C-alpha cells in the first residue's frame with residue numbers, strides 16, 4: 134500500500150459502463166464503510182441523475198497543446214506542411230530501391246514486409262474495424278502487388294476480413310510464399326470475374342496495390358477493367374449510404390508517377406500511403422489521408438538524395454502528411470460495445486469494485502490507467518481541472534501528490550471539496566469520485582518523495598509551481614545545476630512546498646510568461662518539468 138498524502142473522505146463513486154451511469158453513494162461522514170445497499174441505488178432512473186437533456190456551452194479559458202507545426206494524434210505524428218518534405222521522381226525512386234537492395238544489403242522481402250506493415254497500420258489508424266471490416270486488396274504483378282499481399286496478412290491479424298484479387302501472379306518464391314501464407318489463414322482469393330461490378334456492394338475498403346513507381350503507359354488488361362471499377366466507385370458512392378474507400382499503396386494505380394491523374398478521369402483514392410518518400414504525383418493527391426510509411430530509409434540514402442523526411446516518433450510505422458480532414462464534431466459518436474454491466478456483479482464495497490475495474494484496466498494494458506482528472510474550485514467557486522496520477526487508494530481515500538504552490542493546492546486550501554474522474558477508453562468505463570480532501574503528514578510526504586526517481590525529485594525542486602520565471606532556459610538551467618549538485622548520489626531534500634496535499638500531477642507546472650493575465654497551455658517535458666504558455670482568452 135502506498136502512503137497516503139491526499140485523501141478524499143466523503144465520496145460518491147459513480148461507475149459507468151457504456152456511459153449508462155449508475156450511482157453508488159457512501160454516507161457523507163465516512164469513506165470507510167458503505168451501509169447503503171448498492172442495488173437500491175442502481176434502480177434509480179437515469180432521468181433522476183441527468184434530468185432532461187440540456188445543452189451546455191462553456192465560455193472561458195482553454196488549455197491545449199502547443200502547436201509547433203507537428204503534433205501527435207493517436208500516436209501518429211502529423212506533418213502539417215506537405216511542402217516541407219521531399220518528393221521523388223520515377224528515376225530516383227527506382228535508384229533508391231536499387232541502392233537499398235544492392236550495396237545496402239536489404240532483401241526485397243524485408244522491405245516489402247516493412248512497407249506492407251506501415252500501410253496496414255495507416256489503414257487501421259483511419260478506418261475502424263466496425264465500419265470498414267471487409268477489405269479487398271487488388272494486387273498487381275510487381276512489388277506493389279507484393280506489398281498488397283503483405284497488407285492483407287497484417288489486416289487479417291488486426292481483425293479485418295481481407296479478400297485478395299491477384300490476377301497476374303508472379304512465380305517467384307517470395308510471391309508464392311506470400312500467397313501460401315494468406316491461403317493458410319483462409320483468406321479468399323477472388324478472380325476478376327468473381328468481383329461485383331459495384332465493388333462497394335461487397336467491400337468497405339479497396340486496397341489498390343496494382344502499380345507502384347514502375348508503372349508506365351496506360352493500364353493493360355485485366356488492370357484496365359479493375360481500375361475502371363475503382364473509378365466507377367465514386368458514382369456508386371454518391372448513392373450509397375455507406376461509401377467504400379480506396380487506399381492506394383505508393384501510387385494511385387493508373388496515375389502518371391510524376392504528373393498524377395493527367396486526364397482527371399483516374400481513380401480518386403481516399404488514402405495514399407507513400408513509401409520511402411512520396412513520389413511527385415503525390416503532390417496532386419486530394420484525398421483525405423496521406424501517410425508516409427516504410428520506416429527503413431538509412432541516413433546514407435537521406436544524404437545521397439538530400440531527402441527531407443519527417444521523423445517517425447516512438448515505434449510508429451507511419452506519419453501523416455498534411456492536416457487530417459476537418460470533422461463535424463456534432464456528428465462524432467461511438468457505439469459503445471461492451472459486456473453488459475449487471476447489478477449483481479457490482480461489489481457492494483465501492484473500493485473493491487474500483488479495485489476490480491482497476492485490475493481489468495491493467496489486464497487490458499491501457500496506457501496510464503492511473504491518470505485521473507482532478508477538479509477543484511477555490512473560494513471564487515470557479516472550477517478548474519487537470520490530469521493527475523493516482524498513487525494509491527484504500528478505504529480512507531484516493532492518493533495523489535502535488536506542489537503546495539500549485540493552483541490546485543491553493544484551491545483546496547480555500548475549498549476542500551474536489552472531484553476525480555477516471556475514464557478508461559477501450560473498456561468504456563468511467564469512475565467519478567467526489568468528496569473533500571485533506572492534507573497528510575509531512576512524514577508521509579517525505580517517504581513518497583524519496584521513493585520517486587531522482588530526476589523527478591530534482592524536477593520538483595526546480596519547478597516552483599505557479600511562479601513567473603524568465604523563460605524555459607531558466608528552468609533547464611535550474612534543473613542542470615541541481616543535477617550537478619546532487620550528482621554524488623546524496624539524499625535530495627524534499628522541498629517544503631512539495632507533498633502533503635492532493636497529489637502528484639503528471640508533471641509540475643510553471644507559469645512561463647504572463648501575458649495580460651490570460652489563460653495557459655501546458656507542455657509536457659522530461660522529468661516532470663512542465664511550463665505554461667499564456668494564450669489569449671477567447
Ligand SMILES: NC(=O)C1=CN([C@@H]2O[C@H](COP(=O)(O)OP(=O)(O)OC[C@H]3O[C@@H](n4cnc5c(N)ncnc54)[C@H](OP(=O)(O)O)[C@@H]3O)[C@@H](O)[C@H]2O)[C@H](O)CC1
Pocket residue numbers: 229230233241244245248273274275276277278279280343344345346347348349350351352353354356382383384408409410427
Ligand atoms: N523502396 C521502396 O520504397 C520499396 C517499395 N516497394 C514497392 O515496390 C513498388 C515498385 O515495385 P516494382 O516492382 O518496381 O513496380 P510496380 O509494382 O509498379 O509494377 C511493375 C510491374 O507492373 C507492370 N506494368 C507497368 N506498367 C504497366 C501497365 N501500363 N499495364 C500493365 N502492367 C504494367 C510491369 O510490367 P512491364 O512489362 O510493363 O514492365 C511490372 O510487371 C513500389 O511502388 C512500392 O510499392 C517494395 O515493396 C519495398 C521497397
Ligand SMILES: [K+]
Pocket residue numbers: 277341342343344345381382383384385386
Ligand atoms: K498502387
